[in-house]
Every structure is written in structure tokens, then in C-alpha cells.
Amino acid sequence: xxxxxxxxxxxxxxxxxxxxxxxxxxxxxxxxxxxxxxxxxxxxxxxxxxxxxxxxxxxxxxxxxxxxxxxxxxxxxxxxxxxxxxxxxxxxxxxxxxxxxxxxxxxxxxxxxxxxxxxxxxxxxxxxxxxxxxxxxxxxxxxxxxxxxxxxxxxxxxxxxxxxxxxxxxxxxxxxxxxxxxxxxxxxxxxxxxxxxxxxxxxxxxxxxxxxxxxxxxxxxxxxxxxxxxxxxxxxxxxxxx
Amino acid sequence: xxxxxxxxxxxxxxxxxxxxxxxxxxxxxxxxxxxxxxxxxxxxxxxxxxxxxxxxxxxxxxxxxxxxxxxxxxxxxxxxxxxxxxxxxxxxxxxxxxxxxxxxxxxxxxxxxxxxxxxxxxxxxxxxxxxxxxxxxxxxxxxxxxxxxxxxxxxxxxxxxxxxxxxxxxxxxxxxxxxxxxxxxxxxxxxxxxxxxxxxxxxxxxxxxxxxxxxxxxxxxxxxxxxxxxxxxxxxxxxxxx
Numbered sequence: 001x002x003x004x005x006x007x008x009x010x011x012x013x014x015x016x017x018x019x020x021x022x023x024x025x026x027x028x029x030x031x032x033x034x035x036x037x038x039x040x041x042x043x044x045x046x047x048x049x050x051x052x053x054x055x056x057x058x059x060x061x062x063x064x065x066x067x068x069x070x071x072x073x074x075x076x077x078x079x080x081x082x083x084x085x086x087x088x089x090x091x092x093x094x095x096x097x098x099x100x101x102x103x104x105x106x107x108x109x110x111x112x113x114x115x116x117x118x119x120x121x122x123x124x125x126x127x128x129x130x131x132x133x134x135x136x137x138x139x140x141x142x143x144x145x146x147x148x149x150x151x152x153x154x155x156x157x158x159x160x161x162x163x164x165x166x167x168x169x170x171x172x173x174x175x176x177x178x179x180x181x182x183x184x185x186x187x188x189x190x191x192x193x194x195x196x197x198x199x200x201x202x203x204x205x206x207x208x209x210x211x212x213x214x215x216x217x218x219x220x221x222x223x224x225x226x227x228x229x230x231x232x233x234x235x236x237x238x239x240x241x242x
Numbered sequence: 243x244x245x246x247x248x249x250x251x252x253x254x255x256x257x258x259x260x261x262x263x264x265x266x267x268x269x270x271x272x273x274x275x276x277x278x279x280x281x282x283x284x285x286x287x288x289x290x291x292x293x294x295x296x297x298x299x300x301x302x303x304x305x306x307x308x309x310x311x312x313x314x315x316x317x318x319x320x321x322x323x324x325x326x327x328x329x330x331x332x333x334x335x336x337x338x339x340x341x342x343x344x345x346x347x348x349x350x351x352x353x354x355x356x357x358x359x360x361x362x363x364x365x366x367x368x369x370x371x372x373x374x375x376x377x378x379x380x381x382x383x384x385x386x387x388x389x390x391x392x393x394x395x396x397x398x399x400x401x402x403x404x405x406x407x408x409x410x411x412x413x414x415x416x417x418x419x420x421x422x423x424x425x426x427x428x429x430x431x432x433x434x435x436x437x438x439x440x441x442x443x444x445x446x447x448x449x450x451x452x453x454x455x456x457x458x459x460x461x462x463x464x465x466x467x468x469x470x471x472x473x474x475x476x477x478x479x480x481x482x483x484x
Contacts, residue, residue: 070462134463172480220312221376234476238414
């Protein structure tokens with residue numbers, strides 16, 4: 001059971017045993033995932049091919065090809081406002097089962113909880129257990145909690161923010177259209193953000209839109225902060241399953 | 243309007259423009275919600291009717307009928323093998339939020355739990371609370387637990403049984419094809435069955451198929467008995483949302 005970080009690459013980035021990293025990928029590996037020169041990670045081409053790679057400057061050396069059958073061909077990051085109580089345990093457990101790649105807990109304007117380091121260790125343990133139980137090949141990464149605005153800056157590629165009230169398109173329709181238009185849903189990194197109890201503030205939604213997030217609906221009923229991530233992941237993983 | 247407090251009432255409590263409040267409702271409105279004489283709230287009869295009402299002693303004066311749009315245009319019955327422990331509470335809560343119409347707990351070959359009548363009352367209370375919180379107009383029905391084979395005989399119309407292992411088509415593809423072919427996904431009753439820890443037995447799957455159930459997959463990862471119903475409901479409600 002590997003605990004290595006994963007990134008999605010385009011098939012064209014793989015050349016002669018090397019992966020040529022984009023500026024965004026270099027930033028993500030170095031600043032967000034905190035990998036250093038020589039650290040290993042997994043590169044996925046979105047077509048079902050996975051490689052074990054080693055960071056080497058602006059590129060990565062491919063060490064070996066990996067065979068996986070229970071993982072999705074896409075990288076899914078869940079940005080989730082920390083709910084109150086122990087609700088986050090269940091979010092980590094369910095979203096790991098569903099196939100999430102990375103969970104980024106964020107502190108929003110309406111977040112009350114500022115978790116301890118023990119909590120983070122606990123979530124990582126839950127993710128490892130859930131990955132094993134669900135027969136996944138990889139354990140999702142649980143990032144240290146950051147502020148919502150810091151979290152926004154991690155994102156690129158397909159980015160959605162779930163908003164409970166308002167006339168936004170349904171997430172499933174956005175995923176479908178994306179797939180139909182470009183036929184390359186699997187080649188991208190998907191980032192999905194779900195809010196705290198009481199929802200995101202107007203300011204947070206505006207900031208997210210400014211960062212390129214598309215506001216989406218999960219339906220007409222109001223979901224709890226702990227239910228919304230599971231519903232969002234259900235729709236995304238179903239859309240990406242090959 | 244959306245900020246008014248809501249309570250669920252029985253249709254029989256609505257009589258000649260008045261709502262006759264039970265002792266529990268009077269306590270809830272007065273002590274818990276701190277409403278006073280003349281304050282307004284929303285009463286939902288669980289059958290799709292909502293009223294704006296005004297507290298007047300042991301009753302409430304109905305001021306006007308309200309139009310609600312948070313219910314799905316389709317009836318969804320979840321047949322779910324009872325999981326161990328208190329896991330079923332969360333299934334009832336999440337699936338109610340998502341929009342389920344009816345939950346039929348079934349006793350399968352691998353079900354250990356034989357629930358008491360208190361449990362059934364507890365689940366019905368959870369469903370009523372969750373319906374209120376998610377701003378639904380209907381409180382889902384929770385049936386008394388029956389054996390799996392009895393449960394199978396309730397079904398008609400579109401029937402799916404989720405099977406964890408095996409090469410079955412993904413639920414989302416079945417829903418899509420159905421929608422495309424007949425363009426009437428919203429007009430039918432959908433029955434979805436999810437299994438216990440350890441999955442359905444081969445005999446149970448065969449019985450279900452004999453009763454016209456289509457075996458479907460929820461993806462390549464193994465979901466817990468408490469996660470599978472939420473994932474299945476997420477996909478169905480998204481497919482049926484208008």
C-alpha cells in the first residue's frame with residue numbers, strides 16, 4: 001500500500017523515460033506537496049498508465065511502470081471546509097473509499113474548528129485504513145489545513161465549488177459536458193470544494209470564481225457539510241470510471 | 243421565508259384552516275425554537291404540502307399555502323440490508339437529505355442485526371429531522387424490516403441491485419441509457435438494493451435477478467455497507483433532478 005503523492009500528467013509529457021514537468025506541476029510538487037529533489041511520486045497519464053517517478057529539477061525520472069486496477073484514471077482533490085465535531089472522520093473515510101486522490105481541509109469564514117496535529121494524524125490513519133478496506137492501490141494524501149484563499153491558489157485545471165443555494169448548473173451536467181466536449185475528462189486534475197455548515201460566504205464564492213472555480217449545485221435539497229463531499233465524489237468518480 | 247422554522251405535521255392535524263399542535267410540537271415550538279404567540283413558522287405535512295402558519299396557543303392559524311420545489315419528480319425506494327452497529331442512522335439521514343422516497347430495511351443472509359421497534363421509531367425520527375433540515379417537503383417512509391425475499395416482491399418498474407464484485411455495468415450507465423431510451427426516467431419508480439457487510443450471497447443475487455432486478459456496479463473500489471446507499475442515491479437523484 002503506497003503512500004506516495006500522485007499527479008496527473010498529459011501523455012505528451014512522458015518522453016524517453018523522463019517526465020517534463022509544467023510550471024504548475026513543479027509548483028504543486030514543491031510548494032503544495034513539499035517534495036524535494038530525489039523524492040518519489042506517482043505520475044498518471046489519465047489513460048490508465050501510472051509511473052513511479054523521482055523528482056529531478058524541472059523533470060522527473062521514471063523508475064518503473066505500475067499496474068493498477070482499482071484506481072481512477074484522474075486526480076481528484078477535495079477541498080473541504082472543516083465541519084464541526086468528528087464529522088470529518090467520516091468524510092475522509094467515505095471519500096477515500098470512493099477514490100479521492102488528495103483531501104485539502106480548509107478553514108473558511110464559518111469554520112469554527114482549528115484542528116490539532118493529532119487530528120491530522122488521525123485523518124491520515126483513517127485514510128490508510130479505508131484505502132486498504134476498499135482495496136485501493138494508493139492512500140490519498142491529507143494535506144495540512146490551510147485558509148480557504150491559500151487553498152484556492154493550489155487549484156488548476158477543472159475546478160468546481162459546490163454552492164447550496166442559487167441557480168447554478170448541476171455538477172453532473174458540468175462533468176458530462178466537459179467529457180462530451182473534449183473527451184479527455186481523464187487527463188485532468190479535478191478540484192472540488194464543499195463548504196461548511198451554513199455554506200460559503202458570498203465573499204468566498206466570489207474569490208473562488210476569481211480563481212477560476214465554477215459554482216455548481218448538488219441538487220435542490222440542502223445537504224449537510226459532511227454529506228456534500230460524499231455526494232460530489234460519487235458523481236465525479238462515476239463520471240471518471242473507465 | 244427560508245429562514246422561518248419548520249416543523250413536520252401529520253396531514254390529519256390540518257383542520258379547517260387550523261393546525262392542531264401535539265404536546266411535543268408545542269414544546270418544540272415554544273421551548274426549543276422559542277417562538278411566542280403570533281410568531282410565524284412553516285408546517286409541512288410530508289405529502290408535499292407546506293403552510294405558513296402563526297402560533298396561537300395550542301394550535302396554529304394557517305396564513306397561506308406555500309409552493310415548494312425541492313422534491314424529485316420520481317419515487318425512489320432504497321432496499322438496504324441492515325448494517326451492524328448504528329450505521330443505519332447515518333444511512334437514513336444521508337439518503338433522506340438526498341431525496342429518497344422510501345427506505346425498506348431488509349434482513350439478508352449476512353445480516354446480524356434484528357432491530358427492535360425502538361430502532362424503527364428512532365429511524366423515523368431521524369428521517370423527519372433530516373427532511374426538515376434539508377428543506378424537503380416530504381418525510382420519507384421507513385418501512386418495518388422484512389426479509390430480503392419479501393422485499394424483492396415489493397419491487398416493480400426500474401430495479402437495480404448493487405453488487406460489489408463482478409463485471410456488471412455501472413449504475414450511472416444504466417440510468418443514462420434508460421433516460422436516453424425512454425426519456426421518462428422521471429416518471430417511474432426506481433428501486434435500488436444495497437447489500438450488507440460481506441455483500442449479498444450468490445443466492446440472493448440470483449433471486450433478485452429472477453425478480454427482475456438488474457445487477458449493477460458502483461465502481462471498482464469496495465464500498466462499505468453504509469457508504470454504498472449514499473453513493474447509489476447520489477447517482478440516482480442527480481440523474482432524476484430536473
